[in-house]
Amino acid sequence: MSEDLKLFLESYDPSQYERPSVTTDVVILTIDDEKMLNKRKNSEVNLQVLLVKRKDHPYKGQWALPGGFIQMDESLVVSAKRELKEETNVSGVHIEQLYTWGDEVDRDPRTRIISVSYLALVNKEGHDIIASDDAEDVKWFNIESLSVMNNGKSIELSKEINADVMVTTNIYTLTSEDKEVTLNYSITNTLIRKKATQNKETVQVISSDPSIAFDHGKVIDYALERLRNKIKYTPIAFNLVPDYFTLAHLQSVYEVILKERLIRPNFRRKIAPMIEETNLYETGKQMRPAKLFKQAVNWDSWE
Amino acid sequence: MSEDLKLFLESYDPSQYERPSVTTDVVILTIDDEKMLNKRKNSEVNLQVLLVKRKDHPYKGQWALPGGFIQMDESLVVSAKRELKEETNVSGVHIEQLYTWGDEVDRDPRTRIISVSYLALVNKEGHDIIASDDAEDVKWFNIESLSVMNNGKSIELSKEINADVMVTTNIYTLTSEDKEVTLNYSITNTLIRKKATQNKETVQVISSDPSIAFDHGKVIDYALERLRNKIKYTPIAFNLVPDYFTLAHLQSVYEVILKERLIRPNFRRKIAPMIEETNLYETGKQMRPAKLFKQAVNWDSWE
C-alpha cells in the first residue's frame, strides 16, 4: 500500500457524511398441506407467508416481514438469515436476494431507510416458528389473491410519442392459520412503456385494520411475481416440499403458485429431467398408492 | 398520528447506531457501430461499457463504473441517474436495478459500503461523454470476453449428501476506443447446488495495471449476464439502436450480446411482433437497400 493511500485512509472519516440506514427484510414462503382426515381425497395446499406482529413503533401492532437493521461487520445475506432466525426461529433455508427498496425516501417514518429484500423458501415440516422477545407474535398467513388487469392500453402523449400502459391490481387477503387475523390490501402495478423503456410504479393500498406494516405488501407482491417466474425454469420449488414427495403433491405446489390448473401428463413430462424415481410409495389412502420421487442431482434443464 | 407514536418519533435518534454507506453504481452499455468507409460491406458492431478514471483515492488512477454516494433526500434510481449525468454527462436513458452488493464487508477500503448497481442502455449517437471535475477521464471500452466452463461436476460431500458444482471463468479484455488503455481481468463464478438450494460465489482476479477498480468487474459480468437473459424475452435491445434501424443491424446487436450467430429468417420471425415496418430505406451501399423498421407499440410478446 502506498504512503499516499495510507494517509488518505487514515484521514477518511465516514461520519462526516449523513448516511441512510439499511435493513434486510425476508419474504419467507411455504406450502401448507392441509392435514386432511379424509382418506378418500388428497389434501389441498395453500401458499403461506410468515409475518411477525410488531411490538414497537413504528407500525406497532401491525404485521410485518421479519427483518431489521444490518450490522457493520456482517454481510447482507447473513443479516437476512440472522433476522429470520432471531425473529421467527427459522434457519437453514434457501434464500436469495430480491430487490432493494429505496425509491421512496419516506417509506419509514423514522429516518431514510433502504431495505434489501430477500426471498426464502422452506418446507414447513421441521421448522417450528417462535416469536422473539422483540415481537408480539408470529404466524403463518394463507395468501389469497385476485388479479384484475386493465390490459395494454396505448395512449398518445403527443404526436409521435406514444406510451403503452398496463395496469394490474392484485387484491390480497392474508388470513392467519388460526383464522384469528385477516389482513386486506391491494397492490396496483402500473407499467408504462415509452419506446423501449419500461417503468413500473407500484402503489399499496391498505384496507383493513390491523394490516400490513411499511410497504411490505409491495415486497410480498414482488416476491410472488419472482417465484412465479422462477418456478417455470428452475428447480426452486423443491425447497417447498419434503425430500421425498409424490408428483401429485409437487404439481399442486406448482398450481397454487402459478394460479392455474396444469394437465398432469404434461406436468410430469416437464418435471421429469429434474426428478428421480425411488422405490418408496405413499400409503394409507383409499386409492392407488403414489410413488415417491426425489430431486435429481444433475444440471440438465437448469437455467 | 397517535401521541404515543409522535413521542417515539421525536425521541428516535438514528445517529446512535453505526450505519454503512450506500452508493449507486451504473453499468452503462452501448453498441458501437464501427463507421466503415467500405461501401461494399456492412459494419461490425461492438459492445461497449463506459468507465471513468478515478482522480482520487481509493483506486486512484484505476478505471471504475460511474457512481457514488447517495444523498439523504434522493431516491435510489435518481441517485444513479445523477451520478451518471455528473460523471459522464449521459442522461435520459433506460435504467433498471441490477443487484445490491454487500456480502463482502471489506469491498471498499474506506468503510463498510453497500452498493446498489444499475444497468443502463443507450444508443451511442446523441450522447456526448464528458468527464467531470472529479474524474481524470472517461472512455468507452470495447468488451471482449472468453468463457471457459467446467461443466456440472457432481461431488459427494458425504453419504447421501451430494452437491453439483459448475465453474465458469469469464476472461475479459476491455480496450478503450482509442486503443490507449487495456484492462484485463477474469471473473470466476462457482455455482454450488445442494438439494434445491443454489449458491453462487464470484471471484474477481485482476491481471493488468491499470485495471478495474473495486469489485466492478463482477458487477459488469453480472450486468452482461442479465442483459443476455433479458434480450431473449423483452424488447430491451431497442434501447441500444436508433429509432429507425435495419433488421441486419438489430440482428448484429443480438449476436454480439448473445455471443453467437443467428440464422436470419429465424431471427426475423422471432422479432416480428416487436417491430413495425416503415417506408424508409437505408441508402449509400452497393447492395440491395435495407428497409428501416421501428419498435412496435403493443404489448404482444412482452414478458
Add this chain to the structure above:
DNA sequence: ATAATAGTGTCTTTCAGACAGTATAGT
C-alpha cells in the same frame, strides 16, 4: 364393484432450427 387418484400412450398444434431460393442496389 366403486370411488378416487396414479400413471401412460398418443394425437395435434405450435414453434424453433436450418437451408435454399429470389430480389436489388452500385459499379
Add this chain to the structure above:
DNA sequence: ACTATACTGTCTGAAAGACACTATTAT
C-alpha cells in the same frame, strides 16, 4: 454481369397442449 447483402418460402423435428386410456388401493 458481379458482388454483397436483403428478404422470403418451406421442410423438419422438437416441444407444448389436450385428451383418452389403463392401473391400483381400501372399503
